Amino acid sequence: MSNTPEPRWLDEEEDFTWRAVWSLMTWLPVKLEAQLREDHGLSLYEYYALSQISEAPNRAIRLSELAGITNMTLSHLSRVISRMMKAGWVERVVDPNDGRYTLGQLTDAGWDKVVEMAPGHVEAVRHAIFDQLTDEQIHALGEASARVAEAVSPHGKVTGRPGS
Template sequence: MTDRPDGHAEDPRWLDAADKAAWTGVVAMVMLLPGRLEAPLQREHGLTLFEYLTLSHMSEAPQRRLRMSELAFLANGSLSRLSNVVKRLEGRGWVRRSPDPADGRYTVAALTDDGFAVVRAAAPTHLRAVRELVLDRLDDTDREVLGRIAGTLALSIPPTGR
């Protein structure tokens, strides 16, 4: 509850049946989907979903290199979380970090050839899960609506710790 200017508490805006159905669906998707997407990556490639997304975004970048701050944004993670993951990926020989040659205040993460091979091997596993769990269950209109809704919600959520 929030206080009104007169000092009295405001009643919450309770959810009606349609609101509750929409919210319950969002919560179920947010809570269940990451684990379902991660399980085959873990089982078949020893990767977390966040590790895969980190490697995948680097694989799609020019020269397979991204500033850490941009990579954190693309992978939907904080810079500190990304730093920990990239350190682990560096230890496996899949990523190298170095100062940005254009501006040494920034750090660039570069995907190694071994890291690229890992992404190429894991991509079919990830794509199968994405299609099976989400995309193939929707028709063209639903996919378009889902993309629009997800984009709207993602843009309205303020980043934390970035």
């Protein structure tokens, strides 16, 4: 006789929810990346890295912190930053507060690129998500997504919560 607990199988509603979440995780990034690649020749990861640097104080962030926020390995992020440096959008600079760290610093050209790309990206996000939902559904999706993201992310938090 085994002491292995019986699996907690998903009920019908949970199975539907899981399949919907899986489809969302699969297809939403594909849709958003297609818009960025078509309009600007950049990947979703590249856009996300640029946008996170643009939102950081003084438009600079430790690359190790950026890797965590964007869920990129340091080697992947290094390749992304190198491509953005080649385009003139980002510089690597020594962290003035702790010389052991390197910052990704947005250049003026990088800021201009973010300003150029943001409206189209926001419209793609709005069309894919918010135009499909009522205000109540938007709130519920945000709260539910934050709970799951906080449970699975290594830093246990979601940025940008209204009122925080």
